[in-house]
Amino acid sequence: MRDTPVSRLLQCGQSVWLDGVSRRALLSGELVALIQEDGVSGVGCSTAVLEHAIAAGSDYDADIAHLAQSGLPPLSIYDALLVDDVRAAADLLLPVYQQSGGSDGFVTLELSPHLAHDASAMVLEARRLRDLADRPNVFIKMAGTLEAVAALRQLVSEAVNVRVDPVFSVPRYRAVAEAYLDGLSRRAARGLPLERVASVVGLPLGGIDRVLEPLLSRVALASDSGRVLAGALRGEGGIALAKVLRGVNREMHRDSRFLALAARGGRPQRLAWVCSGAKEAASFDLRYPEALVGPETVQVMSPGVLAAYRERGRPVSRLDLGAQDAQALLEQLCALGIDPDRLAQELEDEGVQRLARPYDSLLRNIELKRSAALAGGREGGG
Secondary structure (H helix, E strand, O other): OOOOHHHHOHHHOEEEEEOOOOHHHHHHOHHHHHHHHHOOOEEEEOHHHHHHHHHHOOOOHHHHHHHHHOOOOHHHHHHHHHHHHHHHHHHHHHHHHHHOOOOOOEEEEEOOHHHOOOHHHHHHHHHHHHHHHOOOOEEEEEOOOHHHHHHHHHHHHOOOOEEEOOOOOHHHHHHHHHHHHHHHHHHHHOOOOOOOOOEEEEEEOHHHHHHHHHHHHHHHHHOHHHHHHHHHHOOOHHHHHHHHHHHHHHHHHHOHHHHHHHHOOOOOOEEEEEEOOOOOHHHOOOHHHHHOOOOOEEEEEOHHHHHHHHHHOOOOOOOOOOHHHHHHHHHHHHHOOOOHHHHHHHHHHHHHHHHHHHHHHHHHHHHHHHHHHHHHHHHHHO
């Protein structure tokens, strides 16, 4: 492994996962290099990356044509393409999974965003995708809705690894964390093993400050004191919430309930800081990943953020500094009339819609290429 800022995050006890991997990266050796040289220990096979690859390129055209000729509808073709990529990535990361004792080396497989408000449907689909992928190091990813809390509880009791992402508030995170412990407790009560059950909770950072910005701008226009306070809070909301969630996470892992489960092999539920973007590496502001370096957590980076961190990152553990200041900052937002629960709900709704757009576009593009393949086949046969 090379000595880079990315690989040095491992020395701080933090894992690095790649947010989105293409088939080209899987086949070219690019992902293998990131694993071996930078210590990347997880990836997300995302609908958005697949959608872009199918809309803008030809990497999947032959597979789509073959599956179309087999009579598969668009949704089944989508399943086959995504699961093939998930299996390939999971196989590449299996040595990491085995060497870490099952604490790392995961690949994320997303549920349809259209199931985000149906707990029963999420459970059924998660079981189906887990069985379809048929790899031990797969995470099923679901949006952090209220309905996902019930789904998580059931899936953890069945030893399905779950990534809940996004989560934007302390109350929702507490509910998710309690549901994880409930699921482990159900397994323990039945005498089932806990060692290979894992869960992470993702907090996308940039969206919080983006939504806060116009609210703080209105505060700044109201008075001179408001302008000063808004200036101090601008760009700090995401990091503050992350540090507060970190405090809740550590508090729950010190509690007797978790300690009893840990004695049976139960794993901590880790927090993941999600830093994404599609800009050039030199353009990225690294203040989010810089501020949130700390043990027993995950940095989820897009390829651009990962490249920027490799060039300019400073891996010094800062996550557990300034926890009281972070709590005070969130309280200041409340004092300014900004309701954190309402803000979290807005971000949650927006997040589900944001996931739905590439998902729906992907299915449309698969149908277009499927139809073209079938038409070409008929013309060739004629």
